[in-house]
Amino acid sequence: xxxxxxxxxxxxxxxxxxxxxxxxxxxxxxxxxxxxxxxxxxxxxxxxxxxxxxxxxxxxxxxxxxxxxxxxxxxxxxxxxxxxxxxxxxxxxxxxxxxxxxxxxxxxxxxxxxxxxxxxxxxxxxxxxxxxxxxxxxxxxxxxxxxxxxxxxxxxxxxxxxxxxxxxxxxxxxxxxxxxxxxxxxxxxxxxxxxxxxxxxxxxxxxxxxxxxxxxxxxxxxxxxxxxxxxxxxxxxxxxxxxxxxxxxxxxxxxxxxxxxxxxxxxxxxxxxxxxxxxxxxxxxxxxxxxxxxxxxxxxxxxxxxxxxxxxxxxxxxxxxxxxxxxxxxxxxxxxxxxxxxxxxxxxxxxxxxxxxxxxxxxxxxxxxxxxxxxxxxxxxxxxxxxxxxxxxxxxxxxxxxxxxxxxxxxxxxxxxxxxxxxxxxxxxxxxxxxxxxxxxxxxxxxxxxxxxxxxxxxxxxxxxxxxxxxxxxxxxxxxxxxxxxxxxx
Numbered sequence: 199x200x201x202x203x204x205x206x207x208x209x210x211x212x213x214x215x216x217x218x219x220x221x222x223x224x225x226x227x228x229x230x231x232x233x234x235x236x237x238x239x240x241x242x243x244x245x246x247x248x249x250x251x252x253x254x255x256x257x258x259x260x261x262x263x264x265x266x267x268x269x270x271x272x273x274x275x276x277x278x279x280x281x282x283x284x285x286x287x288x289x290x291x292x293x294x295x296x297x298x299x300x301x302x303x304x305x306x307x308x309x310x311x312x313x314x315x316x317x318x319x320x321x322x323x324x325x326x327x328x329x330x331x332x333x334x335x336x337x338x339x340x341x342x343x344x345x346x347x348x349x350x351x352x353x354x355x356x357x358x359x360x361x362x363x364x365x366x367x368x369x370x371x372x373x374x375x376x377x378x379x380x381x382x383x384x385x386x387x388x389x390x391x392x393x394x395x396x397x398x399x400x401x402x403x404x405x406x407x408x409x410x411x412x413x414x415x416x417x418x419x420x421x422x423x424x425x426x427x428x429x430x431x432x433x434x435x436x437x438x439x440x441x442x443x444x445x446x447x448x449x450x451x452x453x454x455x456x457x458x459x460x461x462x463x464x465x466x467x468x469x470x471x472x473x474x475x476x477x478x479x480x481x482x483x484x485x486x487x488x489x490x491x492x493x494x495x496x497x498x499x500x501x502x503x504x505x506x507x508x509x510x511x512x513x514x515x516x517x518x519x520x521x522x523x524x525x526x527x528x529x530x531x532x533x534x535x536x537x538x539x540x541x542x543x544x545x546x547x548x549x550x551x552x553x554x555x556x557x558x559x560x561x562x563x564x565x566x567x568x569x570x571x572x573x574x575x576x577x578x579x580x581x582x583x584x585x586x587x588x589x590x591x592x593x594x595x596x597x598x599x600x601x602x603x604x605x606x607x608x609x610x611x612x613x614x615x616x617x618x619x620x621x622x623x624x625x626x627x628x629x630x631x632x633x634x635x636x637x638x639x640x641x642x643x644x645x646x647x648x649x650x651x652x653x654x655x656x657x658x659x660x661x662x663x664x665x666x667x668x669x670x671x672x673x674x675x676x677x678x679x680x681x682x683x684x685x686x687x688x
Contacts, residue, residue, distance in 0.1 A: 489516025
């Protein structure tokens with residue numbers, strides 16, 4: 199943080215325009231930005247709505263006494279009202295009739311609709327319309343049970359919505375607070391920045407300086423050039439680097455210029471590492487359509503995310519499922535959702551409103567290009583292999599895929615990588631063709647045995663070795679994704 203010389207020694211201010219949060223030197227907030235206050239009001243409303251959802255009707259597992267009486271009344275109306283023994287069965291002897299009905303439903307609930315011989319014998323002794331009584335009793339019971347299932351599903355869906363409202367509220371308010379914490383105000387640095395860009399022939403409308411939690415600089419500039427001149431983004435980045443004493447670069451890799459029209463460009467501190475990816479895959483039975491999908495996206499803060507998803511089954515249907523999961527993850531991660539929150543939201547979307555299970559595994563690896571760390575997050579995915587020099591480590595998971603249960607647990611682990619290390623991700627079609635109990639060891643040996651340095655060549659080598667081992671057409675979709683990490687400027 200930079201202390202603002204225009205305030206007293208006991209406080210410092212982070213601000214952007216007129217919005218600011220004032221802090222004591224101990225870090226306690228004294229005044230909160232009106233923008234953050236508004237976001238907090240919005241999220242409080244979402245949390246209130248979430249609590250309201252949870253306080254509504256609870257999920258039922260058993261029928262109440264009133265519901266049981268309603269079922270018996272329906273059976274009585276359909277079967278018994280014209281029977282000569284109805285006054286006696288539902289009058290003087292109604293206790294035994296109810297007991298008989300409860301016994302039938304208990305047997306059906308525990309053992310199915312085929313009653314045992316003893317229960318049938320008791321019913322035939324007590325009811326002259328035993329077959330019809332049993333048939334109507336079962337029909338009424340099944341209808342009531344189906345209604346309970348649908349109500350329970352509605353309650354589950356409502357609970358899922360409540361959970362996602364909480365997640366969204368938490369992400370929104372954290373993002374607002376984090377952005378405000380990052381914005382700094384250093385008048386000397388601002389004047390130096392404005393003067394330096396002016397010498398380059400630029401007119402600056404605004405410049406916002408941010409410092410991330412990791413201490414990395416980000417500068418957002420809205421500017422244009424004078425008259426018919428222009429300046430490249432790379433030249434602008436070099437000037438910013440000279441001013442702030444950090445290696446800066448445009449956030450977008452695209453070549454561009456600042457011209458006569460105002461444009462807003464974001465410059466970030468250059469990363470220490472870069473990645474290269476390679477993929478090899480084949481469909482079940484050598485089909486062209488694979489149920490495995492993958493994505494490689496760049497995220498703010500010099501982060502690279504690699505995602506691999508395996509849809510249930512194979513072919514076009516599995517491809518649709520895994521592609522949908524990948525696309526949803528891209529949207530949520532690029533919007534700033536944490537990995538776990540994004541996975542939970544997608545899981546809820548897959549489970550809600552579906553009678554059949556349609557699951558998809560998710561294997562994610564986040565690379566921090568500043569530090570070289572990678573974070574692996576798995577939901578039902580196969581083992582991931584990390585090659586560091588000549589050593590290979592495999593990381594397995596015991597979590598379930600997305601779309602199976604309403605609430606999910608994911609496996610997360612981190613590793614520190616160095617220059618020339620590789621991360622190898624595979625779908626279960628690759629491991630399942632190898633002998634049971636030896637899959638991880640055999641794949642480790644294959645990865646160790648390759649001399650390839652290019653990730654694409656390494657991925658194709660691994661897949662080819664596995665196919666050669668089996669000597670047959672693939673019995674499932676198979677995908678190998680390799681990511682290599684290298685130090686910048688080596």
